[in-house]
Amino acid sequence: MQAFEYRTPKTVKEVQQDLKQFGSDAKLIAGGTALVIMMKQRLVRPACLVSLRAVRGLNGIAEKNGGIAIGGGTTHRAVEGSSLVKRRLPVLAETYHHVATVRVRNMATVGGGLAHADPNQDPPPTLIALGASVKAASADGSRTIPLEDFFTDYYETVLKPEEIITELYVPRLPANSGAAYLKFLPRTADDYATVSAAAVVTLDKSKKSFADVRIALGSVGTTPIRAREAEAVLRGQPVKAEALVEAGEKAKQAVDPISDFRGSAAYKKEMAGVFVRRALTKALEGLVKLPKSAPKGKR
């Protein structure tokens, strides 16, 4: 690792001054769990690290406009253990619980995780399905970016180098909604997903039809993917097991995984369909009793 300067600003304004001084030679560091590995591998060689750990106002989880606002510097472990999150959006606590190990989650931050933008990470599919957004601040002010528009490629986002994720906002779920995140882990419990799927379903007042559905997947492309055609199969339709099978089939068409040590591309594509169907089924649990009429071998 090459030598670098280490700055410990106390305010967002001071962070921005440090970033301005070093320009593209500066890198933000939060938990350091991803960045330090990249530095050791010489994939990035910053002349200055600007630490976010002492910056005031970046930590915390609070109710805001009916939803939940999470500071960009909040750790995964804090989200996973938050009583507010567990009560209002248990799927979010469960998703952050799926990340790596306690050791990693104690250090890794919400903002650092999203800015890292590895398509195998757990939180993005759930956050996209929940309609979450981030607030990115720079010296020019701040902007809100929906997470489904945030990821552009492997380890690439729409963030500008001078922008800091100060907040993650997750809106309240409408009435008659359920949500689920499933991570397919055929190797070890602390591995990245072979395939992951998140589903958020909202039923109409009679709880007989889908009013809205949002589905997102991880580990199946260069970014997390929203499966819009799979959603369209269900929206406005009666709740039936066959419809979930059809949505799973559509989700398979939306994904473009690569073959690697976690499975072949063809296997991951197949599993994408299976896990979307299972995530939809789990999201419906507690809302409606699903008739067990799916064709044999398709459950």
Ligand SMILES: Cc1cc2nc3c(=O)[nH]c(=O)nc-3n(C[C@H](O)[C@H](O)[C@H](O)COP(=O)(O)OP(=O)(O)OC[C@H]3O[C@@H](n4cnc5c(N)ncnc54)[C@H](O)[C@@H]3O)c2cc1C
């Ligand atoms: C052993 C191991 C196993 C893992 N397994 C999983 C897993 O199973 N599932 C999973 O989802 N993830 C997994 N991860 C990845 C983990 O989620 C990320 O390393 C972590 O979320 C990064 O957060 P951080 O705060 O440590 O970021 P850092 O390493 O500090 O920074 C990462 C990047 O984000 C930038 N950055 C940091 N904070 C901000 C901010 N507020 N605004 C803008 N840019 C910022 C940095 O400049 C850097 O480019 C694993 C990591 C390790 C080391």
